[in-house]
Amino acid sequence: MSEYDWLEKKSLRSVDQLRLWPQNPRLDPEEKHSSLSDYITDLMNDSGEKDDFFKLISSIALNGYIPADPVVVWQDGENDRYYVAEGNRRVLALKLLRNPNKAPKSIRAYIRQKANQIDRDSIEKIRVSVAPSFDDCEWYINQRHFNGSLQRPWSRLQQQRWIAELYDKYEGDVSKVTAITNTNKSSIESTLRILKIRDLALNPAVMNKLTEEEAEKVRSHRVPMTIFERFFFHPLVKEKWGIHKAELLKFDAKPDITFKELSKLNKLALSSFLK
Known part of the structure; x- marks a missing residue:
């Protein structure tokens, strides 16, 4: 049995209940991310991220959610909530399409337009891979963002933040x-x-x-x-x-x-x- 067998197992989880990863290297670590609007605003500060995110929303609205790549989550032992380790942009897009009113005013009309193109009940739940812990997610996160994939890769600075986070976590090892x-x-x-x-x-x-x-x-x-x-x-x-x-x-x-x-x-x- 492989230590990564959990990647092959998929469980249905409510999109609305999934929590985004506040330490995601895509995000500005100087900013607070306590609401959905905080995540979106931070993401849109980068024009490249913004354009790709809008393309993702349009694709889901037009074609539905296609689970080509696993969304990986882990359960926090302190509050029992599920946090997204990999697939944050996809989950964020789904959350917005399900609840357009939570979008910042600057893009709310656009999100409402896209949300009207899709059956929101069809994206109420998605299949996710549940990792035993965040530590078990690290290998997969790295494979997705350091070795190339079809998704938008992390920028150099975002990769550097990830390395620094690991360096601190493992006390300079x-x-x-x-x-x-x-x-x-x-x-x-x-x-x-x-x-x-x-x-x-x-x-x-x-x-x-x-x-x-x-x-x-x-x-x-x-x-x-x-x-x-x-x-x-x-x-x-x-x-x-x-x-x-x-x-x-x-x-x-x-x-x-x-x-x-x-x-x-x-x-x-x-x-x-x-x-």
Whole structure:
């Protein structure tokens, strides 16, 4: 018997009762997600995510829900509720089509139009694979988002968030993270260095040098990290700033210089993002 036999077993679950995964790497970790509207608004902040999500809704409204890929859930032992580990966008689309009034006002008319094209009772329940625990979901999540599939893949930053979450969960055990993600140690350490750069860029001492509007956009996690990577991994910068690769990312530079330069980098990345 395989440890993943649960993937082959499907159980009917109410769409309305399924809970979305608030730690989903597609979402901005700085935002709260307590309502359906919160999830949708966050998703629509990214134009690519928004376009693909609307296509998904239109497809379900036109063709019905086609369970081609498993929706994977796990049951929280504390509240007995079922949370979606894989298939959050599909479940979110189904929830909206069943309850158009829960959509944000900006898209409510569009959702109502699509909802009128489908028998809402036909999507009241869907078959899901129930994992024994969230830990058992990790392998499948990684297969879907790191090794390619027909669905919209995670962005690089979203993949980095997933690696960081696993790294924290397993208390810095890089071998465990590499086993789950099928990624080599060098790539894991590179991701962690990049995320540490982002933590530095979001330091209050750095953000205080930006206007409130600039700071809000930088916190959105939509700003590309490529500018930061090119700067920090340039040989001259590594030498002048005392950046040590072996210790993931350690700085010997004086904090005031570091914060001033990071503030400039934030502004540069922001201007690039807005073009």
